[in-house]
Amino acid sequence: MRIMFVGDSMTIGSAGDLTWRYRMWQHLNASYGGPYKIVGPRKELHEPAADAPVSLDYGDPDFPERARAHLAGWGEGWQHMAPLIKDAVRAGKADTLLISLGLIDLGFYTDAEQTTQNVRRFLAAAREANPRVRAVLLPVIPNVRALADPAFAAEVERFNELLGKTVADLDAPGSPLLLASHPRDWDIDGDTYDGTHPNASGEHRIAAAFADAMHQAWGVGEPYAGRP
16 A cells, blocks of 8 residues: 545644654554555645745654655645646555645635636546546635635535435545545634644544555555544
């Protein structure tokens, strides 16, 4: 199994973070009995002082470099990743994508329908690189803006509906797609440090959403055990 994490600021993480990618790595080490590799063209964290992905200051210095690979970026969404995914899958020989995207798209770039079209572009490009690639897609987690902006909250809800329909429409036996459940018991105050980005508790909940989906649908590993 060759896993690639794909995401925005919630996935790349900021200097000093552990990230949910780290939590997933720990989970796989503890529960997955087969060989696996984490692949991707990037390994850095976002550095706020430089406003650029130039930090390697992970919260655990023992997080090995080989497990830090990803395709994630601060401020990047489906429209940014769709042109990159084919080359990234091909170069990394990725066969399993764990994807958390959409909040930044809806917040700054595209509406729900346009974002859904970029999801389709992304998946088509990934399958061009590997016709048997499989993917788990996380619905957009409403952030603090959604609490104060009803129109934005409605757009998030609309996109999540369209994402579910897209996954059902494009799912195929040779290239399966899963829609993960919303992270269980997610609480904006308790699971983020700023109303959007996950703290330690939030990292565990996001990792659990992916891990449980993979276990239930594909028999990968065990149910997530590192819950907060």
